[in-house]
Amino acid sequence: MPGASGVPLIGYLIVAAAMFCIGAFTALRRTNAIMILMGIELMLNAVNVNLVAFSRFVPAGNGARGQVFALFVLAVAAAEAAVGLAMVIIVSRRRDTIDVDHINLMRG
Amino acid sequence: MAGYAWLVAALPLVAYVLMVFVGRRVGEKAALFGIVALAVSAILASVILVQVVHGQTIAASIPWVTVGTLKITMGYSVGPVEAVLLTMVSFVSCFIEIYSMGYMHGDARYNRFFANVTLFVTAMLTTVLANNFILFFAGWEIMGLCSYLLIGHWFEDPANCRAATKAFIVTRIGDVGLLLGIWWSYSLTHTFNFNALPGALSVLHLGGGTLNAIALLIFLGAVGKSAQIPLQIWLPDAMAGPTPISALIHAATMVAAGVFLVARTYPIFQMAPSALWWVGLVGAVTAFVGATMATVQVDIKKVLAYSTISQLGYMMIGLGVGAMWAGIFHLLSHAFFKALLFLGAGSVIHATGTQNMHEMGGLWHKQKSTAITFIVGGLALAAIPPTSGYFSKDAILASAYQAHDMLFFWLGALGAGMTAYYVMRAILMTFFGKPKKPEIYAHAHESPRVMTAPLWVLAVPAAFLGLVIDGPIRHFLAPGTPAPNAGWMGYLPLTLAVIGAVVAYVLYTGPVARRARLISALRPLYVLLKEKWFFDHLGSGVVYLLGVGPSLAISAFDRYVVDGAVNGVGRMALWFGRQWRRLVDGNAQGYMLTLAVALAIGLIALQALGG
Secondary structure: OOOOOOOOHHHHHHHHHHHHHHHHHHHHOOOOOHHHHHHHHHHHHHHHHHHHHHHHHHOOOOOOOHHHHHHHHHHHHHHHHHHHHHHHHHHHHHHOEEEEOOOOOOOO | OOOHHHHHHHHHHHHHHHHHHHHHHHHHHHHHHHHHHHHHHHHHHHHHHHHHOOOOEEEEEEEEEEEEEEEEEEEEOOOOOHHHHHHHHHHHHHHHHHHHHHHHHOOHHHHHHHHHHHHHHHHHHHHEEOEEEHHHHHHHHHHHHHHHHHHHHOOOOOOHHHHHHHHHHHHHOOOOOHHHHHHHHHHHHHOEEEOOOOHHHOOOOOOOHHHHHHHHHHHHHHHHHOOOOOOHHHHHHHHHHOOOHHHHHHOOOOHHHHHHHHHHHHHHHHHEEEEHHHHHHHHHHHHHHHHHHHHHOOEEHHHHHHHHHHHHHHHHHHHOOOOOOHHHHHHHHHHHHHHHHHHHHHHHHHHHHHEHHHOOOHHHHHHHHHHHHHHHHHHHOOOOOOOOHHHHHHHHHHHHHHHHOOOHHHHHHHHHHHHHHHHHHHHHHHHHOOOOOOHHHOOOOOOOHHHHHHHHHEEEEEEEEHHHHHHHHHHOOOOOOOOOHHHHHHHHHHHHHHHHHHHHHHHOOHHHHHHHHHHOOOOOOOHHHHOOOHHHHHHHHHHHHHHHHHHHHHHHHHHHHHHHHHHHHHHHHHHHHHHHHOOOOHHHHHHHHHHHHHHHHHHHHHOOOOO
């Protein structure tokens, strides 16, 4: 069942996959902590797009469950962004950098 | 009346325990515990001796361990030989302890010394009393321990520690043989009892080989303990201990134990004639070689040490030719005169502060008591009549002659000649002639009464014991044995002894240059004797060949193969760990990347495999 705009499900999925890949790449390869947070945000939102799209396209009985999930994800993402940015601020104050290559306390 | 014989050994043990636990509190008076205990033991032993002479048997035993079929009884039985030895050991060691009060006065470990001496004597008395191999062996081993402790009494000097270890290990070689002999005879007869063992062995009708082997294994223990060739190497080094200990080891305990072991198991040896012949041969060679080594020593204690080896050889000759009583007789007279000689030497060392006879001389004028008693002991050692040594050595050699063991007889007779030579030499170098070191001579003085009194007391039996008990001891130890008679040949040892003494007199009262010429003329012989017939080298060679060589190989195997494998496993883990470590560099992004890639690969694989 096509959507009101006439875009088929696969279109949403391709956009979501592209977003996820860009987000993953950003999160894994950028060294700027803020960019990493943004990458994570992008990945979460790619998932949201998938959830909403499936919620719209999967037949009845599903109700609005996927959309509710998307809302949850948004809330969690907001919390994550708040905590993550707070950490970045503290790190930048302490170390004068937010380059994660220099923040390697886990190194044994 | 038999019930108290165990006290002879128990009293010194009590004294030992007292010395260990309260010795520190009473200071040097603690020595009195040991002396009193040994004096009482000596009296008890004399009573026992009288009883045994009157034909009483003194024996008792109690069951000790019962495990399945293994029954070990503990007990004692005192026959003629044991009674004689008990008396001798307790008397001589009592006087040695009295003497030690003077000799060891002011020593840092005075109480420890006396405690160990007392334990030593306890062990010897236990060995003599025991009626079975187990108790015997316990006493035997405690003696080994005590000899180790006492030879190493002044352990600040590493040389003393080495001497102590050497004595312990060399005698242990013999002990292995003894243990095997005990084990073998037990496995055949199921008894450890000395009195039951010969009968139990004879009813088995064993081949001569087995009996000879058992007897020789037991004899090996005696070879180690009594310092017979080739295990004699520990005894001269044992001179590292304080001089009273030398006297104790050489006279009353330790070396006497080996001879006693053969006497105690004599019925077994009588069933094994070849083994008995070997006993005589080892004894004869030891008597001769020991005497030759004594002739070139310059250390007064070393002279006596080698003379002990030699005299023990004579005892073994006596045992070997079937005249056990003569061997024990010599053991008895030797105990008195050798204790006397050692204590006399100790008195000299105490006065001069040196053991080197080249630094003594002329001490006759300073130490009359010591000199006279030393000369008495020396005459006994050289077997000049009427001293005790003459009778006992004569009995041994005459018995050897009568048994047609001419090899033993000649070796013994030649040894007797050399014995007189080195005794004369030692006496002349120590007490006569001009003082060689005036500064030492000036400070020399007679030892305190507590040291000279035991010398005089011991000089009496050394001089007259043989005269008194020559006949009685033969009847006592070997009833019905006629006096050995070697005819005119019986005078040979004495003749050789007189010749030896005269040669020594001529050489050592004559000019030094003559001695030097003689030494250079006999250079190879002199070196041979100085190097103790290379027995030490032989010993080290054997030890290297059998012990150090294989152990080096095993050690190399352990280091390179076993350790290599163990360390290799560890190193491999380390290497892998280092490789893995590169992935885990503390960079969370790296982890995530790995995770993502792995997940992707996993998903693709799942898809490809038909998900």
